[in-house]
Amino acid sequence: MAGTSTTVDLGDLRARRGADVRGQIFLVLLVASVILAFAMVGAVFYDVTLDAWDIISQRFWDFLRMPSSSDPTKAGVAQGIRGSLLIALIVVATFPIGIAGAIYLEEYADDTWSTRLIQVTVRNLAGVPSIVYGLLGLAVFVQSLRGLTGGSSVIAAGLTLAVLVLPVVVITSAEAVRAVPPSLREGAYGLGATQWEVIRTQVVPAALPGILTGTVLAVARALGEAAPLLVIGAAGFYTTGNLDFLEQTQGAFTALPMNIANFARLPAETWRGHAAAASVVLLVLVFIVNLVAIIARARISKKLGR
Amino acid sequence: MPTLASRAWIAGIEVLLFLVLSLGFALAEYFVSGLFTDFGPSNFWLAFVVLAGWNAWHFAGSQTALGAAAGHYVLTLDGEPASVLTTAVRQLIRFGVLYGIPVLAIDFDLRVGLLVWLAVAVVIRSTPAHRAPWDLAAGTILASDIGPPQGLAPLPVVRDAGDLRLDPRRAKLDRRASRLMFLAGLTSVVISALIVWNIFTEAWTFVADDEFSWGILTDRGWFPRDGEFDLSTLFVGTLWITGIAMLVAGPVGLGVAFYLSEYASPRVRGMVKPLIETLASVPSVVLGLFAISFIAPEILQRIFDDIGIFSLLAAGIGVGILTVPIVASISEDAMRAVPMELREASYGLGGRKVTTALRVVFPAALSGISAAAIVGISRAIGETMVVFIAAGGNGVFNTDPVDQGQTITAAMASLGAGTDQVAGSGLAFQSLYFLGALLFVMTMLLNIVSDVIVRRFRQVY
């Protein structure tokens, strides 16, 4: 084998350590922004909990059960919790309209300019600022339909927020319906199912996890909205006392976000703790709603899959 | 297939087990609900629903020791482990559903409770399409279709066209459903029409009013009760808030998007993304509170000497934090929509990750990223509560971000917070709608632009 030996120049295939300074800087910047985003999340939760700690540790149960009061040692958010729960209930009750609307757009409507116009409108309605929905609520539910809602009542608030989240429900449900594989529909049609039967037995069950996620996002959003309530005349503070669930539908009402806004805007610093404690309650409520959705979603997916 | 005798045994044992268990739970429920009664009578139902749900859950998963034991017991009775076990579990699920009803009534009257339970049980059991007789509880044992089919009849062979019309009942149902869905779809159209109609007619009454002159829109200062409606005051505030918010949300959101789409492993992404998204579910009032209890005192007052608790800067940063997840998620979608082949082409030419990200992915995703920015801006313009709480709400014309200021939304909120007084005081009430119309037009335009952009990048790839 002696004689000619060919040398192939492989060049330098070793990783160039340290050469990629730009890449390193870029990565550091990216990681820094992620850390900053985390820090924001952390700071919000840390600060709110810290501010709320006095009330949480000393009189949390009391805080949950007491109505609003001008005495900081007695004031609580019982009315707000009830108001928020009732509002959420009304919002949930209107979900079928949004879901059915989404099914209409995806399954029934022909692809015409009017359908497309509706789709664009709904998408854009989702981006209209929430306070504008407050104006709608004020004009329609508080004034025009006073006989039905009793004016600035929790019912008017619930309906206003229901309208507010309707586009979100329609959009997410429509996306879930669109994601159902066409082969499922074909299979069912091929066996002699009517359109309604195909929707009821195939499309809706398959889209349910996605619909659920959308509706839960909607409930969470409705729980946290304050601006529209402000416009339709929710009270931040009232002293009619600890009203019953049913009694509360009649007149003055408040909701947790209104409590928070009210506490936060009071000039005396002592009320900051109340605002923070109310925020904790609201965050826990939103968290529970999300948790319920996650569990339900997992169960449905399991049932659908294997 | 289990024999008739073993079926009878299984059914008998199941019924006994269910009776014992439901009685036990009902009693427990009765005493436990006592704890809740001091909430007032109206909360009793809440207590009931919570407890019944909890019980049904346990039943359904057969997570109780008794449930598990029951499954095993039934198992030993029959030779087919798999099918009997699944049957047992399904049985328990059905009991869980059934269980809710006796409890409901037992709390008031034992006899009524049993009657209701029996009625529901009969209804459930007689529903069609249950698979096996032993799938149901004891009642079914009396039914005639017991026992495995003895020698299956072959499926009928069809050799004619038959009736090619649809069963009128099904056709009617189909038509009704489609009409109902159409009505639901119509609702959303009606609502959008209502919003537009209502806001613009009310806004028109503002402009058409005798007291209105274009001059009141330009006298410095926003004091609606004094008839001063200077829009530039609000525009300056809105511009500052939006600008500051985008300065915060733009870089952070984009950085997060780049990291998630180009660098993060699926595992890391699975952990980081939900955490960022929790930020999206934080209500804006809470961020308003955060702005005055943390951002202003802990950060801004250490940097600026003469800044108060309330300032445009603090509010802007608060709004920015709220906007981060929106910018991040839309830009990430856009980056992930960039086809892998483009990246591979860049790597194939010896491009580094950073080069690929900045020279290939970024330009390809640029339209989507600008859509994210536009949606972010639209959100920032429309954000109300953070500004209402943290910007001070002072109607004096001001161009200094470390001072207090007023935005379009916060001005509306201030007007709204005193709705009752507003109603009678000249143009103030109508100005609310005038601002609403302004806001509506601005955000709608931004949304439409971003929508068009997003559609386009979806179509390209």
Add this chain to the structure above:
Amino acid sequence: MQMTEPTTRIETNATVRERDPVAPDPSSEVFAVRDLNVYYGDLRAVADVNLDVYERQITAFIGPSGCGKSTVLRCFNRMNDLIDIARVDGSVRYRGIDLYDAAVDPVAVRRRIGMVFQKPNPFPKSIYDNVAYGPRVAGQKGNLDEVVEQSLRNAGLWDEVKDRLDDSALGMSGGQQQRLCIARAIAVNPDVLLMDEPCSALDPIATGRIEELMKEIQNDYTIVIVTHNMQQAARVSDRTAFFTAELDESTGQRRGRLVELDDTGTIFSNPSDERTEAYVTGRFG
């Protein structure tokens, strides 16, 4: 079973041939297609098709991609109705009844004329519920155990799945899934089975089983199968139709056209059209 027996028939002018109700009669027409044109919007996808499908026979449609064979198949159970822009012109008679008559409901047609699709598409439900789906939506009440068992037996799947009827159908192999889809179609007692490339997503062993199955059930159902695979058509079918895609000079669009339909043996050994010969000998397509 509380199924109401079909009592009324839609009035037609066509004469239905006399036939022995029990023995298969190869000369009786199940489908008679005359001057069929199918349009998708402005595009004419299928042009001037005339063909007959006979009872208790397997008729195969072969031809290159885009030749309209699936489109024609989907006219037989009006699946084309589901596409907004599709328009059908000409007549498709099913046992003498015009399928596109205003009085004919597509849902009722699909119950009579079942379909198996290209990709196995079991519902995300249990095996049992998949088979019971058709009878249930048709309003069949009571215990469906027998129907399910017999359908699964007919589809040759019973022994493999009898112990796991409650398991999800998505956990089965592709071939099993496709046989489940056949069982599902059989469960509604159809007269005809349409198969749209039923084996294109399956491996050769699974394909073999489906082909066996088709032979076994041939005595009970009239079968029309679309296939890309010429060997498959040669193996299973009694009659074969060859479609091709031709260029329309005036519009520049490609459209499907039926070249010839004959006994499978004739098509593969002695076709009358040279395009068919070119295709079956592998010189084109």
